[in-house]
Amino acid sequence: MTQHSRTAGLLRRVVTTTAVALVASALVVGCGGADSDPAAAPEKSAAPTPKETLLAAVPDEEDGAFRFAGRDSEATLSGLVDPAAKGMELTHSVKDAELGFTTRMTFRIVSEQVWMKVRFTGTKGLTGLPKLPERWLKLDRARLTDAASAPVWEGPDVGNTGPLIEAATTVEEQGAGKYAGTIDLTAGNAAEVLEAEETRALGASAKAVPFTAQVGPDGNLTRLTLQVPAAGKRKAYPYVVEYRDHGSAPKVTAPTGAAAQDAPKIAYEMLNG
Template structure:
């Protein structure tokens, strides 16, 4: 899932790189930002004067709500974690299954202010060899040793699922019962054009200009879910692009790993990240 932050895009590229390393021997961001400006305070009912699109944008997390759990999925990967705006922190985990060889790469990042750590796990690898040997600990990253330093993991806001830029690109938004919304999104517009990878956008062609979506806002006025029904294109089946937010203000805080839970990243970690 190529998400709003460059961090998640970097995470996805790293899983692709790890797969390539394994195959030799045997899935960025829409740019920085902390979500859209809210048109209403958290927990408040939107003003009657607001359009459905404005009301939905007002529900997107912007960092004022405290810690948040999130999850998401697309055609090939899943994503989950916690964001902690007060600490400028996030913990993000993605799992990507190799379609041909069947193994799964699970890659996690933990970010606190200017520091970042990673964990990597390979599963379903029976009969396969050549995977990097990495400790089962949080591996502290030295940004100077990451080739593409500009895309190194950093904290970039609360809206890790692209809800803000996607809703901004909505060409139609209707409010239904029980704080539910529906409409269409133009994935070729603005920052939304960076949510899916370039190859998929090319395959979608004109279909990308009117992708159906639904969204659910919780009783607290915060966004609970955003779902896009991405149509089949270029030999890829139709799928759901889903983002979910929950536990606003009650999710666990994100802290730096300490003691035996962490160590400096070995050379093999940088070889994986740098390809």
């Protein structure tokens, strides 16, 4: 999702649903010779490749609530994901380089509904900032100029780790739960993880971008780091996604009662620029 100045496009979803099918091939091992009985031969499943193991570790709809964090060259996001509720909470903070104040914006999404909470800090001596209620502000997408930019529930893999791993051209296991390899950022849905201009600027190097990944003892992906090389005027930077606290993180629920209200006109004026 591209959020302009509201929330950065760090954790854009590139597909509505990422389906990962891991098919284990069965090897029939015979004893050889004319008297061997194929029907009685034992069957063994092929061990999953490192890439298959990583894909299986990507969050899916069966997971319990978990926390996530992510960052790229321009932004940092953190929050919660609750697949059972089709809910997530995204928090983004950005400091104004010129005036020095910080805007902390949080979106809460439950299915098709979205709420927003905004807080400004470091504003001493400043005037003109919008005065918003401190409650959760329920947004009407029809009143947003760019409704498509507002976050929606599109699946639990908010960091796009599935499309990235699917585009991996090499994956090696480097120890218990540790993996490394290269990803082709021009392939499939991985091509949409970065902005198109940035991918074009990377040129041939976009086809073999190094990455590392970590899978926890519970089989869940805990971290993926993509080392994006320098391109044009942009310096090299890490694209990082972290997932943790699977099954123990707080659930995401719709704010109710005095904790929420409909967003006032000034909230839409801020969002619509």
